[in-house]
Amino acid sequence: MSIIEKISFDQAGLLRFITAGSVDDGKSTLIGRLLHDSKSIFEDQLTSISNTTRKRGMEGVDLSLLTDGLQAEREQGITIDVAYRYFATPKRKFIIADTPGHEQYTRNMVTGASTANLAIILIDARKGVLTQSRRHAYLASLVGIPHLVVAVNKMDLVDYAQPVFEKICQDFAAFAEKLKLRNITYIPMSALNGDMVVERGDHLSWYQGSTLMDLLESVSIEDDINRDDFRFPVQWVCRPQTKELHDFRGYMGRIESGSIRVGDNVTLLPSGLTSRIKEILVYEGAIDEASAPQSVTLTIEDHIDISRGDMLVKAGDAPQVIKAFDAMLCWLSEQPLDPGRKYLIKQSTRMVKAVISRIDYRVDVNTMDHETVNTLKMNDIAHIGLKVQAPLVCDDYERNRATGCFIVIDESSNNTVAAGMIAAAKE
Amino acid sequence: MSNHPFTHLDALESEAIHIMREVAAECANPVLLFSGGKDSIVLLRLAEKAFRPGRFPFPLMHIDTEHNFPEVIAFRDRRVKELGERLIVRSMEDSIKKGRVVLRSENQSRNAFQSVTLLDAIAEFKFDACIGGARRDEEKARAKERIFSFRDEFGQWDPKNQRPELWDIYNTRTHPGENIRVFPISNWTELDVWEYIAREKLEVPQIYFAHTRDVIRRAAGLLPVSQLVQPQAGEKIEHITVRFRTVGDMSCTCPVESDAASIDEIIAETAMTRITERGATRMDDQTSEASMELRKKEGYF
Numbered sequence: 001m002s003i004i005e006k007i008s009f010d011q012a013g014l015l016r017f018i019t020a021g022s023v024d025d026g027k028s029t030l031i032g033r034l035l036h037d038s039k040s041i042f043e044d045q046l047t048s049i050s051n052t053t054r055k056r057g058m059e060g061v062d063l064s065l066l067t068d069g070l071q072a073e074r075e076q077g078i079t080i081d082v083a084y085r086y087f088a089t090p091k092r093k094f095i096i097a098d099t100p101g102h103e104q105y106t107r108n109m110v111t112g113a114s115t116a117n118l119a120i121i122l123i124d125a126r127k128g129v130l131t132q133s134r135r136h137a138y139l140a141s142l143v144g145i146p147h148l149v150v151a152v153n154k155m156d157l158v159d160y161a162q163p164v165f166e167k168i169c170q171d172f173a174a175f176a177e178k179l180k181l182r183n184i185t186y187i188p189m190s191a192l193n194g195d196m197v198v199e200r201g202d203h204l205s206w207y208q209g210s211t212l213m214d215l216l217e218s219v220s221i222e223d224d225i226n227r228d229d230f231r232f233p234v235q236w237v238c239r240p241q242t243k244e245l246h247d248f249r250g251y252m253g254r255i256e257s258g259s260i261r262v263g264d265n266v267t268l269l270p271s272g273l274t275s276r277i278k279e280i281l282v283y284e285g286a287i288d289e290a291s292a293p294q295s296v297t298l299t300i301e302d303h304i305d306i307s308r309g310d311m312l313v314k315a316g317d318a319p320q321v322i323k324a325f326d327a328m329l330c331w332l333s334e335q336p337l338d339p340g341r342k343y344l345i346k347q348s349t350r351m352v353k354a355v356i357s358r359i360d361y362r363v364d365v366n367t368m369d370h371e372t373v374n375t376l377k378m379n380d381i382a383h384i385g386l387k388v389q390a391p392l393v394c395d396d397y398e399r400n401r402a403t404g405c406f407i408v409i410d411e412s413s414n415n416t417v418a419a420g421m422i423a424a425a426k427e
Numbered sequence: 428m429s430n431h432p433f434t435h436l437d438a439l440e441s442e443a444i445h446i447m448r449e450v451a452a453e454c455a456n457p458v459l460l461f462s463g464g465k466d467s468i469v470l471l472r473l474a475e476k477a478f479r480p481g482r483f484p485f486p487l488m489h490i491d492t493e494h495n496f497p498e499v500i501a502f503r504d505r506r507v508k509e510l511g512e513r514l515i516v517r518s519m520e521d522s523i524k525k526g527r528v529v530l531r532s533e534n535q536s537r538n539a540f541q542s543v544t545l546l547d548a549i550a551e552f553k554f555d556a557c558i559g560g561a562r563r564d565e566e567k568a569r570a571k572e573r574i575f576s577f578r579d580e581f582g583q584w585d586p587k588n589q590r591p592e593l594w595d596i597y598n599t600r601t602h603p604g605e606n607i608r609v610f611p612i613s614n615w616t617e618l619d620v621w622e623y624i625a626r627e628k629l630e631v632p633q634i635y636f637a638h639t640r641d642v643i644r645r646a647a648g649l650l651p652v653s654q655l656v657q658p659q660a661g662e663k664i665e666h667i668t669v670r671f672r673t674v675g676d677m678s679c680t681c682p683v684e685s686d687a688a689s690i691d692e693i694i695a696e697t698a699m700t701r702i703t704e705r706g707a708t709r710m711d712d713q714t715s716e717a718s719m720e721l722r723k724k725e726g727y728f
Binding site: 013014081082083084085086088092093095107110111114115235236238239240245248250252253254282283293294295308332346347348349401402405406407409414415416419 | 432433434435437438439440441442444445448449451452475476477478479480481482484563564567570571586587589590591592593594595596598600601602613614616618619
C-alpha cells in the first residue's frame with residue numbers, strides 16, 4: 001500500500017494560474033519545463049513532439065511544441081486561443097491557462113486570468129521591463145489576480161548576474177505600486193536550463209527565495225475567495241413533489257463567497273424578504289455549515305417565493321441592488337460596440353437587458369493613458385456607465401470577484417461580446 | 428471553513444455541479460450522454476449530487492455503435508435502472524439502414540460515424556444541450572475547447588471562433604437548430620476520475636480491471652480478438668492479462684497490459700503511467716496528428 005499512499009493526491013488543493021509573455025520570453029519553454037520536470041509529460045506526447053521537431057528540420061525535443069494544440073496553429077506555428085494544461089505534484093493539482101501573446105492578447109489574457117489564482121509574468125532578462133510587461137501587469141491588476149510572480153527568465157544569457165535581476169525587480173516594483181498590485185514574488189530563472197523552475201540549479205546561488213515550483217505548491221489561496229460576505233445565487237429550485245417530499249422546496253446553488261450555518265438569518269434579494277436557514281443539504285446528508293465554493297441545497301423556515309436569479313445573503317450584510325452602475329469593460333468581439341443598442345448582461349444567475357449609457361474613457365494598455373472614444377473594438381478596455389432593465393444584485397468587483405463580474409451577450413448573434421467588472425454602483 | 432480541507436476533488440466536483448445546474452436552468456431541452464464508460468459514470472454521480480432529492484431534469488442518451496462490449500451495455504442498463512431515470516438509445520444500425528452511414532466494411536471502426544447518429548438524435552428530440560464526459564487532458568484539440576462548446580446547425584465545432592468563456596458565467600444561448608455540448612468534467616484528469624470513483628465507491632464495468640483476454644498486436648497497440656477483430660496473416664493470438672482504460676468501439680479500443688485488479692491499483696498505475704489515455708488505447712486517434720480535431724469539426728463529442 002505504501003506506493004499508493006505516496007502518490008495519493010487526496011489532500012491536495014487546486015491552483016489555477018496563467019502565464020503571460022510572448023514566445024520570445026520562453027513562455028512555452030517554461031510551461032514545457034514545469035510539465036517535464038514534474039514528470040507530467042507522457043511518452044507518446046514526447047514521441048509526437050520529437051517527430052514534429054524533426055519534421056521542421058530541428059534537433060532534439062522542442063518543449064514549446066507541447067503547448068501547440070490545433071492543426072491551424074501547427075501549420076502557422078502560432079497559438080490562437082487559451083489552452084488548458086494539467087499537472088500535479090503530491091502537494092497540489094495545477095491548471096495552467098496558456099494564453100498566446102499576439103494581437104488578440106488582451107482578450108485571451110483576460111479570459112485566462114478570470115479564473116486564475118496566480119499569474120506568472122515572464123520578463124526576458126536581456127530586455128528588462130518592456131511595454132508588454134507593463135501591459136501584462138495592468139491586465140493582472142484589472143482582473144484582480146490575487147498573486148503575481150515576476151519570472152525573470154533567460155538569466156543564462158546575462159551570465160546569471162544578480163545586478164541585472166535586481167534592476168528588473170526595481171523597475172517592475174515602481175510600476176506595480178501605481179497599479180496597487182500586491183503579493184508580488186520575483187524569481188530569477190533559466191527555463192531552458194531548468195534553473196529555479198523545479199530544481200534550483202547550480203548558477204543562482206545568490207538567490208535565497210523559493211523556486212517557482214515551491215512557490216506554486218505553497219502559496220496560500222484560502223483567502224482568494226471573499227470569506228466575509230455570504231452570497232448564494234439561487235441556480236435551481238428543487239421541488240420533487242413526490243409523496244414523501246410533497247412540500248419539499250430546496251434552493252440549489254453554489255456559495256460564491258462567505259459561509260452559512262443552520263439557523264442563520266437570511267435576506268432574499270432583490271425582494272428584501274427575510275427568513276432563517278432550516279437545513280443545509282448535500283448528497284451525503286445534512287450538514288451544519290458550509291462555505292464557498294461549495295455547491296449545496298438550502299431549505300428555509302418560511303414559505304416565501306424564491307426563484308432562479310434571486311440571491312440569499314446574511315441579514316445585515318447586503319450587497320447592492322442596482323439598476324445603474326459603472327464598470328470596467330473588456331470588449332471581446334470582432335463586431336464593435338454599438339452604443340445605441342440593447343445588449344444582454346449575465347451576472348451571477350441573472351440575465352437582464354442593458355444599455356451602455358456612457359464610455360468615459362478607453363485605457364491604452366501600453367501606456368495606461370486615458371483616451372476619449374465613441375465605440376469599443378476588440379481588445380479595448382474602457383470605463384463605462386451601464387443601465388439595466390431589472391436590478392442586479394452585486395458587489396464591487398474589487399470586494400468580491402464572484403458577484404462583481406458579468407458578461408455581455410449580443411442578443412441577435414448570441415455571442416459573448418464583452419466581459420465586465422463592476423467598479424462602482426450608482427443609485 | 429469546515430474541518431475537512433477542501434480538496435482538489437471537492438473543487439472539481441463543485442464546479443461540475445454548478446455547470447449541470449446552469450444547463451438545467453437555462454437550456455430548454457438538455458440531455459446527458461451516458462455510455463457506461465468511467466467518465467459518464469462520474470457524470471451520473473455528479474447529476475445525483477446536483478439534483479437529488481429531485482429527479483434529473485434531463486433524460487440520458489446512449490449512441491450505440493452496436494460494436495460495444497456486451498458487459499458494458501449490461502452495466503449501462505443496470506445503472507440506469509438503479510437510478511430510476513429515463514434512457515434513450517439510438518443505434519448506428521438505424522443510421523446505416525437509413526443510408527445515413529455508409530460503411531466500407533462490416534468490421535470497420537464505427538467511432539467516427541457516431542457523430543451522424545448523434546446529430547440525427549439531436550434533431551429528432553430537438554436537444555439544445557448535450558452534457559458529455561469529455562476532458563481537456565485527453566487530447567490537444569480538447570485542451571482548447573470551452574466547457575460550453577457551441578455547435579452550429581450542422582453540429583460543427585469551429586475552433587477559431589469559440590465564444591469567450593470568462594469566470595464561471597456561461598453563455599448558454601442558442602438559436603433553433605443549434606446546440607451546445609457541455610463538458611462538466613473538462614478540468615478533470617484521468618487520475619482525478621479514478622480518484623473520484625474510489626472516493627464515491629462507484630461501480631465500473633469489469634473490463635476496466637485486469638483480466639485475461641485474447642489479443643493480437645497491431646500497429647503500436649493491442650487489439651482484443653472478437654467477431655470484429657480476427658488475426659490477419661502474420662499475426663498471432665496471445666492470451667495475456669490486460670485491462671481497458673477507455674471503453675468504446677470493440678474494433679478500435681485497445682487494452683493495455685496491466686495487473687491492476689482493483690480501483691486502488693488502477694489509481695497507482697494511472698499516477699505512474701507514462702502513456703496518455705488516448706495514446707495507448709485509441710487506434711482512431713493515431714491516424715494523424717489532427718484526427719480528433721477533424722472529427723470534432725464534423726460533430727463528434
